[in-house]
Amino acid sequence: MRRNWRSPIADPDSENPQARPSKVFATGARDAVSLPAFMIVGSMTGYGSLVQSADMDVWIALASTVGIWGLPGQVAFVEFVVLGAPVASMVLAVAMANMRFLPMSLAMMPLFRPSASAWSWRYLLVQLMSINTWVGISRKAPSLPVDLRMPYYLGYSATCLTAGMLGTGGGFIIAGAMPYYVSATLILMNPMYFAFVFAAMRSRSCLIALAVGAVLGPVFHLISPEWGLPFCGLIAGTVGFKADRMLRRRSA
Amino acid sequence: MSATLAGTDVWGGAWGLLALATMATFVWRALGTIIAARINPDGALFEWVACVAYALLAGLVARIIVMPVGMLAESATVDRIGATAFGFALFFLTKRNVAFGTIGGAFCFLVLAWARDAGIL
Numbered sequence: 001m002r003r004n005w006r007s008p009i010a011d012p013d014s015e016n017p018q019a020r021p022s023k024v025f026a027t028g029a030r031d032a033v034s035l036p037a038f039m040i041v042g043s044m045t046g047y048g049s050l051v052q053s054a055d056m057d058v059w060i061a062l063a064s065t066v067g068i069w070g071l072p073g074q075v076a077f078v079e080f081v082v083l084g085a086p087v088a089s090m091v092l093a094v095a096m097a098n099m100r101f102l103p104m105s106l107a108m109m110p111l112f113r114p115s116a117s118a119w120s121w122r123y124l125l126v127q128l129m130s131i132n133t134w135v136g137i138s139r140k141a142p143s144l145p146v147d148l149r150m151p152y153y154l155g156y157s158a159t160c161l162t163a164g165m166l167g168t169g170g171g172f173i174i175a176g177a178m179p180y181y182v183s184a185t186l187i188l189m190n191p192m193y194f195a196f197v198f199a200a201m202r203s204r205s206c207l208i209a210l211a212v213g214a215v216l217g218p219v220f221h222l223i224s225p226e227w228g229l230p231f232c233g234l235i236a237g238t239v240g241f242k243a244d245r246m247l248r249r250r251s252a
Numbered sequence: 253m254s255a256t257l258a259g260t261d262v263w264g265g266a267w268g269l270l271a272l273a274t275m276a277t278f279v280w281r282a283l284g285t286i287i288a289a290r291i292n293p294d295g296a297l298f299e300w301v302a303c304v305a306y307a308l309l310a311g312l313v314a315r316i317i318v319m320p321v322g323m324l325a326e327s328a329t330v331d332r333i334g335a336t337a338f339g340f341a342l343f344f345l346t347k348r349n350v351a352f353g354t355i356g357g358a359f360c361f362l363v364l365a366w367a368r369d370a371g372i373l
Contacts, residue, residue, distance in 0.1 A: 035351055046323055060266050067274035072312075075322065077273040081266065090269065095276040100312065103305035105284025110293035126281040131309060181365035184327050189358040191316040192336060196343050196353035198310055205299060209307040217311025218318040229315070233308025241296075241303040 028155025042186030048171025073098035209240025335361035
């Protein structure tokens with residue numbers, strides 16, 4: 001079986017260049033509602049319940065979802081505040097838990113760079129980035145003209161952020177009222193979704209990196225819960241990148 | 253409010269701490285954006301960075317499923333892995349349909365966790 005491996009790099013080709021930004025915004029919103037928004041409501045419900053059980057304010061809960069907008073960092077924030085840990089250690093824990101945003105923004109922002117209007121909004125766009133919105137734009141960008149990527153991404157992100165706030169507020173209110181098997185399912189659903197989004201990818205270098213990363217992630221976590229993940233990314237990503245180059249050379 | 257954090261008064265209570273946590277996250281976002289302005293999106297470096305990002309996320313997802321922390325940690329490991337495997341079977345049977353895999357896998361986990369809760373398993 002011979003497959004056509006796609007490059008992980010988006011080619012700025014054009015599919016319907018006349019499409020209007022407002023229409024593309026709506027398409028982005030619709031794509032987000034198709035599945036991701038529901039999962040965000042689910043996982044943020046867990047977060048809202050956590051904040052409630054930590055005896056913190058509902059406004060802090062909502063503001064932390066909008067401001068931090070990355071669940072592992074949010075959880076670290078709440079846990080360290082509850083623990084009464086020193087401020088510096090809280091800041092460090094949140095930063096470590098959300099370190100993935102560095103390679104993610106590095107990989108995402110070049111999608112917006114060819115569009116001058118999108119690039120001038122780059123710090124807003126990167127603040128809206130979460131794994132869900134990153135996955136959404138990474139999948140769609142190759143088929144979108146460069147100037148329509150921002151409206152699509154904004155529609156997608158606005159929907160995800162709304163879902164995040166609904167989940168956080170809802171979870172805060174109904175904390176403890178849901179049976180365990182329901183809340184656990186809601187939390188597990190999002191990582192499962194990512195597993196399938198990744199498995200559906202067509203880029204060979206990324207697929208190798210994903211497979212190696214999935215194996216190394218848990219192993220490295222056992223070695224070092226703090227540093228395991230960045231090293232997993234660096235090593236597995238490099239393996240995927242190199243293996244793809246070698247295979248390409250061999251078939252050439 | 254459990255604002256027992258050392259130095260909390262200095263930092264304006266929970267809101268001050270949240271501002272710091274938000275900044276601690278935004279540093280990575282901003283740094284990535286600044287560096288992204290300097291790398292060629294058609295070059296090998298960008299392709300490598302994309303691989304690293306995907307590998308890191310795959311590692312995170314696998315870690316959450318195999319050895320979660322927090323609320324998920326109370327569920328049975330075999331349930332999480334079994335449900336994910338079931339989702340993957342559906343995913344490949346439906347020609348890589350993400351929605352079928354996700355919903356099928358989640359439903360399978362829901363049934364398993366419910367059965368444990370009800371004492372059936």
